[in-house]
Amino acid sequence: MKRRIEIMDTTLRDGEQTSSVSFSASEKLTLAKLLLGELKVDRIEVASARVSEGEFLAVKKITEWAESEGLIDRVEVLTFVDNGVSLKWMKEAGAKVQNLLTKGSLNHLTHQLKKTPEQHFKAIAKNITDAKKVGIETNVYLEDWSNGMRNSPEYVFQYLDFMCQQPVKRIMLPDTLGVLTHTESYSFVSQIVKRYPNIHFDFHGHNDYDLSVANVMEALKGGCHGLHLTVNGMGERAGNAPLASVVAVINDFLPEIEISVNESTLFKVSKLVSTFTGFGIPANKPIVGDNVFTQTAGIHADGDSKKNLYFNDLLPERFGRKRKYALGKTSGKANILKNLQELGLTLNDEELKKVTERIIELGDKKEKVTKEDLPYIISDVLDSDSYQQKVLVKSYVLTHSKGLKPSTTVSVEIDGESFEENAQGDGQFDAFMNALRQVYKTKKIQLPNLIDYAVRIPPGSHSDALCETIITWERDGKDFTTRGLDSDQTVSAIKATEKMLNII
Template sequence: MGTTTRRLEIMDTTLRDGEQTSGVSFSASEKLTIAKLLLEELKVDRIEIASARVSEGEFEAVRDVTDWASEHDYLNKVEVLTFIDKGVSIDWMVKAGAKVQNLLSKGSLNHLMHQLKKTSEEHFNDISENIILATQHGIETNIYLEDWSNGMRNSKAYVFEFLDFLSTQPIKRVMLPDTLGVLTPKESFEFLAEIKTKYPNLHFDFHAHNDYDLGVANVMEAVRAGANGLHLTINGMGERAGNAPMASTIAALNDFMPHIKIGVNEKVLYTVSKLVENFSGVMIPANKPIIGANVFTQTAGIHADGDNKKNLYFSDLLPERFGRTRKYALGKASGKANIQKNLQELGLQLDDDDLKKVTQRIIELGDKKQVVTKEDLPYIISDVLDYTYEEKVKVNSYVLTHAKGLKPSTTVSITINDETFEENSQGDGQFDAFMNAIRSVFRKKKMILPDLIDYAVRIPPGSRSDALCETIITWKSPEKKFTTRGLDSDQTVSAIKATEKMLNIIIN
């Protein structure tokens, strides 16, 4: 409480509580890789990596992490969830090489009575015996008060009886979980403040879940009330709606609680988040704060314009803090400022008239729900500016059919100098059928089409299956050889657009 500068411990539990995300199971090598990144690169204070007794595979994974941690002086930062089980968990830890246990106990009278069916005295005696045994094996003890949040709501006398007992025990930390994610920010502050006032010499960790999407808010209030440590997970992984997310919490603490000192390296939050995304198979939502794909992307042209004028739309959440860059989306909401920002990154310049044409083309593509990227820009510029002929030929509409066992066919409606024709034809492919239909129309006009001598298709580097596609066709007539381009997300349509340009060239 207050504004005196103080150090806050950050414990990451991605590898234990985060692994309880439905469908997630990290391999031993993945656990080791993540553990190294968390401690060496992200620089969290501690990591919780497993639950004791779970499986042989879990044992081997813990053994790998403790072997590495022992060699690099991190062993006291590696923690394992244990149980009150007459020493079975302690024996498991000894064999796995772990030195810090996070002992699970009952933090509400409801859990104590209905799950353990024991008195508080019996429960405390069991805990005391476990701590003694752990100490004999050189194992340090932290203790979880499971369902503590409901304990404070419904059985506060029991919680304080428990804390009175724990204040007499040789433990390092008391860990207060909102197990079901039910607390409000107001309760988080009031409960922690009351406890810190009564037990100022105990170290308290706060462990938030996100069932009401209040994880970060609850964490902030717990810290304001005096919490000494926080439990977070990468990407907010965890049971049900997950845990309080690492990236958002760290950013909020740094920006809104400057008197709180943490050692986490913001610069690698995104890198670690993407690795955990890959290993877990749980995709990061595009709008996830700090680490989502879209969170540093300006879409509206007015925002890009504002960024050019004293950074009117910047906040303290600068992407560079997290090893990221600001982007300017291209689509139907784009203005000239958005496009200019992307052109600057590509080292391209356009005059006002050309920029207006390119802007209009991008808006047209955006209206079709097509994704336009910075890498598409050179293709769009080429498509728009490499063509200056008057439009005397217009392909009004067409139907392309392709069915197994049948020849592809096309029906085309085309206008030439205000005269409209409709033609149907077959071919070896959809584009060939289209060309045959066009040839039939031009024969009626007693005109010969140039020969197609080269046909090339390309998409921007790094694009996906929904990328814009540029078709470049080279034509040869008795007089000359020339090239036209077409741009669309559909390859055949882009070829038809390139052909329409060719038709206008020969008519003009």
């Protein structure tokens, strides 16, 4: 039999403590519906009581929806030992489950509340009794519990002995300051679970040392019954244990544990939270980052074509995503072939070699190349093979200054002979063309007329690697077109012009 673990998402409460993050009432309602309805977490913690009028309205909207869907007992609110003020707030907001914040370390109790354990316990017992009278169920947080277990375990056990006598549903063990190691997580949780076998314990991890996922794994091995997680690991300071990573770890490494979360929805929820908060997802963030299912090295793409040598159990399809093959200076032919297959394009070996060289050249310039750029690169490379290069634009200087006309100095090689000219114009490219005309005037050759000039980027491309300049020329009553491709618009126009010079 698998052990069933509850997942509580606290993005809307603890996650909102991320600096500068505040969800609107409608955003909270949207996420609440998604978290419970599609992602299928067991519970959600949606707010802190008494915070603001906006928070009250958000909770009211969520509880009205949850009541209509039969989910009201899965919506929870953080409350305080405050002589019933939080309970009154909850009652008016329609919430039915309180997560009561109490002191889990003697240090916090002594220096913040300035009370004895007996005084604190008496106030907690009264709160729990009052909550029950108004139909509110109680879970209890032991704030700073991790430091309590390190520095005052006798107080923690005294508290838990008292809590055994109270009508609470869950006791929640937070590593409030994110200080636990994985060995402590296992030791502390297992001690408590063995001593109090009839109580449900949740583990609430923070990520200050980047140990939250490891600590969650050890807390589960120690016997905890529930976990508190946030989308994208949002939360105060370095954030909380991230939902997506923990779900993947449980599914892949802890086969004895069963959870309800629908992992195929994780990416969608992650993107929505990022949109609502304005906090971008790091590209290398496990499961939900842009790069985590992207192979960059050519040897890896080649291995994927040979019995999936570089696959692991984190298949992107599990999370509603697709594997990608990056194009850049470490790309080999295998990466490019994978992208060509997706586009339905084929190249012979020589063409593939030239396209690969061009992509590596762009990568050396730190340009990001996408699959959508590929047809443009192919077109440019193959187009360059359609004529013999007798004219080479060797170098140029383009200037643009306020109050002065743009000017260009250009050096051109024609059949091995070099020419250099300088000219001004209405823009940098116009100045470049005027300098070229002076070069060709010495050779008694008239350049074609420029009759159309268009610039575009590859449709669907999300990079700044390439823009394509398409120039239509007219000579002897006939029109012809040349294209140039570069990350710089003017340079791409110069490349298109160089092709024209070779054609004529």
